[in-house]
Amino acid sequence: MIESQRSISHICFIGAGYVGGPTAAVLARECPHVQVTVVDRNAERIKAWKSDVLPVSEPSLLDVVRGPRDGLNAEKRRNLHFTTDLEGSIQAADTIMVAVDTPTKSRGTGAGYSLDIGRLEEVAMSIAQYATSDKIVVEKSTVPVGTGHTISNILMDNSRVGVNFEVLSNPEFLAEGTAICDLLSPDRVLIGSSDTKSGLSAAQALADVYATWVPRSRIITINLFSSELSKLAANAMLAQRVSSANALSLVCEATGANIDQVMHAVGSDSRIGPHMLRSSFGFGGSCFKKDILSLVYLCKSLHLDDVASYWQSISDINETQKSRAVSRIVSRFNNSMGGKKVAVLGFAFKEGTGDTRESCSIDLVKGLLHEGALVNIYDPYVDKSQILKDLGFGEESSGGSVKICQSGEEACEHTVAVLVATNWDMFRVNPKALMNGVKSSYDDTNGEKEASSKARGVPYGNGSTSCSATGPLYASNGIDSTTEIMTDNCVSINSLENSSESNGSSMETLEDNPTPISTPELDPVRYNEPSTGPRLNGINDGDIPPVSLDWAHVAKAMKYPRIVFGSSRCLDRDVLVSMGFDVELIGRNKRKRN
Numbered sequence: 152m153i154e155s156q157r158s159i160s161h162i163c164f165i166g167a168g169y170v171g172g173p174t175a176a177v178l179a180r181e182c183p184h185v186q187v188t189v190v191d192r193n194a195e196r197i198k199a200w201k202s203d204v205l206p207v208s209e210p211s212l213l214d215v216v217r218g219p220r221d222g223l224n225a226e227k228r229r230n231l232h233f234t235t236d237l238e239g240s241i242q243a244a245d246t247i248m249v250a251v252d253t254p255t256k257s258r259g260t261g262a263g264y265s266l267d268i269g270r271l272e273e274v275a276m277s278i279a280q281y282a283t284s285d286k287i288v289v290e291k292s293t294v295p296v297g298t299g300h301t302i303s304n305i306l307m308d309n310s311r312v313g314v315n316f317e318v319l320s321n322p323e324f325l326a327e328g329t330a331i332c333d334l335l336s337p338d339r340v341l342i343g344s345s346d347t348k349s350g351l352s353a354a355q356a357l358a359d360v361y362a363t364w365v366p367r368s369r370i371i372t373i374n375l376f377s378s379e380l381s382k383l384a385a386n387a388m389l390a391q392r393v394s395s396a397n398a399l400s401l402v403c404e405a406t407g408a409n410i411d412q413v414m415h416a417v418g419s420d421s422r423i424g425p426h427m428l429r430s431s432f433g434f435g436g437s438c439f440k441k442d443i444l445s446l447v448y449l450c451k452s453l454h455l456d457d458v459a460s461y462w463q464s465i466s467d468i469n470e471t472q473k474s475r476a477v478s479r480i481v482s483r484f485n486n487s488m489g490g491k492k493v494a495v496l497g498f499a500f501k502e503g504t505g506d507t508r509e510s511c512s513i514d515l516v517k518g519l520l521h522e523g524a525l526v527n528i529y530d531p532y533v534d535k536s537q538i539l540k541d542l543g544f545g546e547e548s549s550g551g552s553v554k555i556c557q558s559g560e561e562a563c564e565h566t567v568a569v570l571v572a573t574n575w576d577m578f579r580v581n582p583k584a585l586m587n588g589v590k591s592s593y594d595d596t597n598g599e600k601e602a603s604s605k606a607r608g609v610p611y612g613n614g615s616t617s618c619s620a621t622g623p624l625y626a627s628n629g630i631d632s633t634t635e636i637m638t639d640n641c642v643s644i645n646s647l648e649n650s651s652e653s654n655g656s657s658m659e660t661l662e663d664n665p666t667p668i669s670t671p672e673l674d675p676v677r678y679n680e681p682s683t684g685p686r687l688n689g690i691n692d693g694d695i696p697p698v699s700l701d702w703a704h705v706a707k708a709m710k711y712p713r714i715v716f717g718s719s720r721c722l723d724r725d726v727l728v729s730m731g732f733d734v735e736l737i738g739r740n741k742r743k744r745n
């Protein structure tokens with residue numbers, strides 16, 4: 152049993168991925184008195200974490216890493232280390248945070264639904280085998296309910312005599328693209344433990360570490376099962392909101408209602424709130440689908456079939472949304488897409504990241520190819536090889552039906568339809584520039600962005616010193632005042648001492664903030680250049696922004712009927728129609744002018 156009044160001074164993270172790396176870096180930065188070691192079996196990844204070309208792309212991440220890793224912090228102390236030495240790292244640590252991947256099982260019982268905790272079990276075996284002193288073992292990974300007990304059993308059954316373990320659950324809630332802000336200023340930190348004296352003491356010790364920078368009121372301690380279930384439930388409920396918006400978008404398309412107006416009206420009810428209500432081509436990303444399906448599996452295992460069906464329907468609506476989008480385009484061509492060229496702009500699963508896991512673009516492109524279309528794709532934040540891999544092609548084996556383009560203009564050349572699948576700022580219609588007959592460019596909007604961000608007290612510009620909101624960033628083109636609501640939960644990395652005070656959230660309607668807000672103050676990418684290191688796709692500190700799409704050029708380059716299809720977040724129907732485009736918006740019926 153672990154002694155009470157325990158304190159934590161050396162943490163080992165196992166798993167140096169999207170969660171492990173950034174979480175360890177923020178913890179090391181905020182707690183200079185704690186030694187933090189990050190270990191991974193992937194030597195390439197560890198090498199990259201030791202370099203300035205990090206394997207994970209997140210705004211401001213490099214700055215956060217370099218302080219404690221290179222001794223560039225105020226204390227001039229290095230307390231963040233990356234290594235492949237699992238045995239030594241386990242032995243040196245008093246606390247081990249496990250952040251390995253838990254994908255959906257691909258075979259065996261529960262395949263396609265259940266989370267695969269094999270890597271976690273493997274790590275538990277290693278901890279049991281190498282540990283020579285008591286350890287707190289923390290599940291950072293998203294896991295099925297009951298995993299904590301499984302891990303406890305593995306540790307107890309395989310450890311040395313006299314070595315004790317306490318297993319905690321501490322799920323992570325960061326979203327990609329805003330990871331640093333989310334970690335610095337979390338809505339809550341959840342710590343689950345057993346309710347024994349030693350369990351509560353371990354939970355308290357971990358809470359004390361977080362309390363260095365997170366207000367105590369935001370640190371929630373609950374039981375182990377509740378904590379594990381809360382993570383799955385949070386993702387399921389966030390996805391449920393998106394699916395609700397998307398389900399209603401179909402009702403809007405069939406009636407005279409406008410989805411943006413409806414979601415604005417609904418989200419204005421303080422009991423509902425405005426977040427995660429943007430209709431889209433569907434939610435993507437590595438977590439939502441996998442975690443909902445895990446919840447479905449749990450319910451089925453508990454013989455709660457109607458509950459399982461309820462959660463399943465959220466995933467089903469998401470699939471329908473993607474296939475309906477393809478049908479909507481295809482029906483505009485009398486169901487005959489053979490040989491017709493279509494552009495898909497954006498391949499990442501959301502703006503602000505280069506990650507393509509479960510991106511709706513994959514299904515949109517596959518659906519169009521199935522109909523016989525030729526598809527041009529452009530996303531400067533995603534490597535060509537990644538796109539071809541996601542579509543199931545080898546390097547150049549798409550049979551000519553897919554072309555990965557170097558610019559949005561090239562992608563739209565000779566196309567009959569353009570789908571804006573990721574709401575990148577660069578695809579946004581800039582009405583002011585267009586009205587003035589000026590070529591729209593990213594730089595055109597910088598003055599406005601700067602003014603806007605200053606007004607909101609957000610540092611603008613160099614992504615290495617600032618970051619933006621947690622949660623959805625309701626970027627606005629400044630046109631449809633009913634469409635967007637922005638969150639403003641921003642912190643400056645320069646004023647980290649105050650981060651715990653600065654995490655209050657406020658909402659403003661567009662009228663309060665009529666200028667375009669980009670995705671997090673993005674560290675731009677130098678596009679069209681091959682990636683130079685083992686970094687994942689995405690936005691990297693110090694890169695240069697891509698130029699915005701020149702919609703005037705696109706109007707000339709496309710062929711009749713020049714359909715542009717996407718969400719009103721990026722596309723202003725009136726401006727595009729005035730330029731000669733035929734505009735289809737998610738959740739709007741063109742003929743009813745809603």
Ligand SMILES: NC(=O)c1ccc[n+]([C@@H]2O[C@H](COP(=O)([O-])OP(=O)(O)OC[C@H]3O[C@@H](n4cnc5c(N)ncnc54)[C@H](O)[C@@H]3O)[C@@H](O)[C@H]2O)c1
Pocket residue numbers: 165166167168169170171190191192193196250251252253270273274291292293294323324325326327437438
């Ligand atoms: N990506 C997100 O935004 C996010 C957010 C919240 C929670 N999560 C959850 O966190 C967990 C980790 O996700 P991720 O996106 O960081 O995964 P990831 O794939 O980016 O990273 C996992 C890392 O673990 C390493 N690893 C796997 N098995 C190992 C072993 N036996 N020994 C040493 N290293 C090992 C892998 O090499 C990899 O580097 C998952 O459960 C995920 O659901 C992810």
Ligand SMILES: O=c1ccn([C@@H]2O[C@H](COP(=O)(O)OP(=O)(O)O[C@H]3O[C@H](CO)[C@@H](O)[C@H](O)[C@H]3O)[C@@H](O)[C@H]2O)c(=O)[nH]1
Pocket residue numbers: 293323324325326327328386389393426427428429430431432433434435436437438439500501502622623
């Ligand atoms: O109103 C909205 C909000 C989001 N999306 C889409 O939903 C998906 C997921 O978006 P988001 O939640 O912002 O990104 P993730 O990085 O997947 O983060 C989610 O998944 C993580 C992994 O578990 C959790 O930690 C986070 O809390 C949770 O937000 C993306 O395709 C978005 O485009 C919409 O379509 N409409």
